[in-house]
Amino acid sequence: MSTRHIPVLLHEVVAAFGPLAGKLLVDGTLGGGGHTRALLDAGAARVVGFDRDAGALERVGEIAGLTKVQGNFVEMGAVLDGLGVAVVDGVLLDLGYSSDQMDDAARGMSYSHDGPLDMRMDVGERLTAAEIVNGWREEEIADVLWRYGEEPKSRAIARKLVAARKARPLETTGELLAVLDEVYPPRGQARSHPAARTFQALRVAVNHELADIEAAVPQAAQRLAVGGRLVVITFNSLEDKLVKRLMQGLARDELDNVGRVVKPAVFKMLKKVMPSAEEVAGNRRARSCKLRVLERVR
Ligand SMILES: C[S@@+](CC[C@H](N)C(=O)[O-])C[C@H]1O[C@@H](n2cnc3c(N)ncnc32)[C@H](O)[C@@H]1O
Known part of the structure; x- marks a missing residue:
């Protein structure tokens, strides 16, 4: 099976x-x-390519110069050690989900397809969206929706979910959508569906995405050779704020208590890159992406 995913900012x-x-x-x-x-x-000589989704690695097949690793990019350091690689010239993190994952109803990632409430990128992991929706306390669910979806009606949605699951556990994205419709009655052709926030929040929680970014960015930066670059593409404001904060922290000089530089920063941040209007017109997924670059300077 071949991929349907169009790479952004290629x-x-x-x-x-x-x-x-x-x-x-x-x-x-x-x-x-x-x-x-x-x-x-x-012209790159070699790429060590990670994906936590075994299906993605299968779809990619064999490519000369590519070493595939099924695993989380937070394991990058240990895997590179195992391969005998001390430093690299660059690391790319194109965060989030591929179209192959989002469009696969069986993974339950999107409100556009009816499927099981799963949402795992790595089906070998334990936590699913169904477990959160049916098993977590009302306040915990509200917290997930607020923190990871910036959902203003997080409490009302959590209350409705807990009431709905008393009758019987929610099993599908369609059943979740029906509960969201009670809080946000459908209004025809709205520009963005309010369910997008709840689905994003559950995906982020199921796949512990923010914790992984927080662990991976400094780890990747430390592996760079001088002149090497860490390139990160984000798709929502949660990811982007986090990546920006992590990169800014790495690019900060160490100062003494009167503000003199005692240790100049090892990294510098380069200018943020956004997709062109042409790219966004041809690929809707690109509309919210931002590319940030951190370079090792010494
Ligand atoms: C946006 S897609 C990448 C698309 C890719 N750059 C391309 O050109 O086709 C994100 C991919 O990263 C994987 N992924 C997301 N978070 C990951 C993580 N923490 N570790 C490893 N893979 C991850 C997802 O499973 C998904 O296949």
Whole structure:
């Protein structure tokens, strides 16, 4: 089966790593392999490509120069140690989900398809969306919706979910959507569906996405050779705020108590890159993406 995923900011990603000839890179989010193929085509010598979704690795198949790893990008350091790789010239994290995952009804990722309340990227992990919705306390659910979905009606939704599950556990995305419809009655052609926030929140919680980003960004930065770059693509404001804060922290000089630099920063942040209007017109998924780059300077 081939991928349906269109890589975002493809030329910008290739350009962000500079001249690629002979470079050793990590792609922490292999997905459909589009970015990795372009990086290898542009001259990279080798890519170590991670995906926590075994199905993604299968779809990518074999590519000369690619070493595939089924696992979370937070394991990057240990895996590179195992491969005998001390430093790399670049790391790419294209966060979130591929179209292959979002469009697969069986994974229950999206309110657009009826499927089981699952949402795991790695089906070997234990926690599913059904477990959160049917098993967590009302306040815990409200907290997830508020923190990871920025859902203003988080408490009302959590209350309705807890009432609905008393009759019988919710099993499908359609059943979840029916409860959300009670809080947000359908209004025809609204620009964005209010269910998007709840689905995002549950996906983020099921896949512990923010904790993984928090662990991976400093780890990836520490693996960079001088001149090496960490390139991160985010798709929502939660991810983007976190990545920006982590990169800014790494790019800060160490000061003494009167503000003199005692240790200049090892990293610097480069200018943020956004998709062009043409790209967004051709690929709706690109509309919210931002690319941030951190470079090791010493
Ligand atoms: C947006 S897609 C990447 C698309 C890819 N750049 C391409 O060109 O096709 C994100 C992929 O990263 C994977 N992923 C997300 N978080 C991950 C993590 N913490 N560790 C490993 N893979 C992850 C997902 O399973 C998904 O396949």
